Amino acid sequence: MLEIKNLVVQIEDKRILNGLNLTVNNGEVAAIMGPNGSGKSTLSYVIAGKEDYEVLDGEILLDGENILEMGPDERAAAGVFLAFQYPLEIPGVASMTFLKAAMNAQLKARGESELSTPDFIKRVNAAAAQLEIPKDMLKRALNVGFSGGEKKRMEILQMALLRSSFCILDETDSGLDIDALRIVSEGVNALRSPDRSFLVITHYQRLLNHIVPDTVHVMHSGRIVRSGGKELALELEANGYADYRESEAA
């Protein structure tokens, strides 16, 4: 379970999150929607531990433990996974090599023994098949020359292999065509389980037709301004964010 309490965050003296509160229960898929600049991506980076952000107040509890003091790698080992909106390229490092390094680093951090090579390959092949990732792609340098769809599938592959308990999808639908959206969504849906929760950040209702959320939160000016069920997303799609902008102006 993830609990965020009164989170206040700034970057270069600019306040981005203003006392944000949010709870995501185990097994829950929570969607966060909101207009550009409402602080959605900042929220995902702050949970994952990116260093440029200054946390002025509040706490983030993962299963009761405050993760704000942890480094990003420690948070990863504790179960936080962030599927990046723009996955980074690592030239010269084969995707397979990267996957193995990441999996073993997390196992090591948790005091477990490293995977044997046959076990590792078995796991990767099974997960890759489901995401329709060809073997050739695993041999290529990570994300180098990948299409938008390939990059996002690679993110979901990592999410599946790292077995994280709290997964954030940051605008995973951006840059995806219909087929890629389907593959990615199916990949995510297959990972839904009672002990894994998701935070799905998106602009558009479209993604939520494929990954149906349990709860929807509307974010505006660094705060959650409204929460509801999946029908809230449809309402937003119909009316846009204008209501929230006006309430801010008033």
Place this chain on the structure above:
Amino acid sequence: MPAVQETIDQVRLIDVDQYKYGFETEVEMEKSPKGLSEDVIRFISAKKGEPEWMLQWRLDAYKRWQTMQEPNWARVSYDKIDYNEIYYYAAPKNNPAPKSLDEVDPEILRTYEKLGIPLREQEILAGVEPERRVAVDAVFDSVSVATTFKEELKKAGVIFMPISEAIREYPDLVKQYLGTVVPVTDNFFATLNSAVFTDGSFVYVPPGVRCPMELSTYFRINEKNTGQFERTLIIADKGSYVSYLEGCTAPKRDENQLHAAVVELIALDDAEIKYSTVQNWYPGDAQGKGGIYNFVTKRGDCRGKNSVITWTQVETGSAITWKYPSCILRGDNSRGEFYSIAVSNGMQQVDSGTKMIHLGKNTTSRIISKGIAAGRSENTYRGLVSAHRKATGARNFTNCDSLLIGNECGAHTVPYIESKNATAVFEHEATTSKISEDQMFYCQQRGLSDEEATALIVNGFVKDVLQQLPMEFAVEAQKLISISLEGSVG
């Protein structure tokens, strides 16, 4: 704190003294008188039991050297070297030429054991696949202490021995080739080497022979205030092939030590020489105190048609590196290759690269250089590609990539391109990049620590060159690069 800021702070604290080869060996040494003079040269020549012609060669070099100026065009700075404060010869006492390993001072054997270099053939034979065997020549200060697999190589007709022995046993071969690639008058440091060189390896591979194992030399500077001036001469006769590896280490010392080696390679018709170096001399401490001055002249001559010379180097050590392994592409259709990884950290200064001199027709060359600068180091690639007017159809491809870690280091690329033949095609690509904070964050988000993330990104950066090394060396080199960058990453 942003990752890059942290990296920089770490670099400030860095103790380059991660250097694990910094121990010293206690052995009784015999040294020449300090400083350089005709008498010292006569002393060295006499110690080596050299013929008169060799002594004359040295004395001529010394005369010439006295008229020469130290070069100052490289992008390195250091206090003036006092050539009279150096010992030019140091050898373990009572044991100038051991007949077998049993006669070698056990302290020296332990030194090589600590360095992970196998000298006992029995042990090598017991544990290693036959095709993985490496014949080793171990040079301790000024003398070779052991050469393994000599007999077996001899059966194949390959001569692999200390050059001081070759001068006595194969004077005609040595006379025929020594100084024909790097002439006595070549440059200040090469001329100095010609006057005072002490030991090094000699390799001759006869026509049509594929050398049955990798040949390797490990150089160790131990004695203080001593220069190391080794000389290596490798001749691959027609249609032959040889792969040669070179490694080097030295103890940590506060004063700088000079290493001025000369390596000459000669490839005749259809012959191929692969020369790989893992250079790990002591780099000095974080303040730039101590460390080896590595002023080295390495040159290969593709003398015959269709010959190939490949230089691969992984440079992580030395306070100053001044080194340009080059190829003279004299034979028609000959090929020269240069693959380099140069890592600098702390206060290290590297000015390294290559020269590809196209003289023959349809000669090709390829240069892949990867420079990694961290700490407050300066890392320069300097390379010349030239085509003589008769070098019809000459082709070169050059790729120089630099990677910066932190913001107090420098990476520089200085290419010189000279073409006197209109048919020559030279390509040059260069990039400079930094490990970005976003890349680091991405890797860390997947669970990698700062150091693991940096090592992974750096290994990706140098992959093309590591692939050129023989496998055992590639693994060693990969580890070495990680160790060299330890503490440079946030």
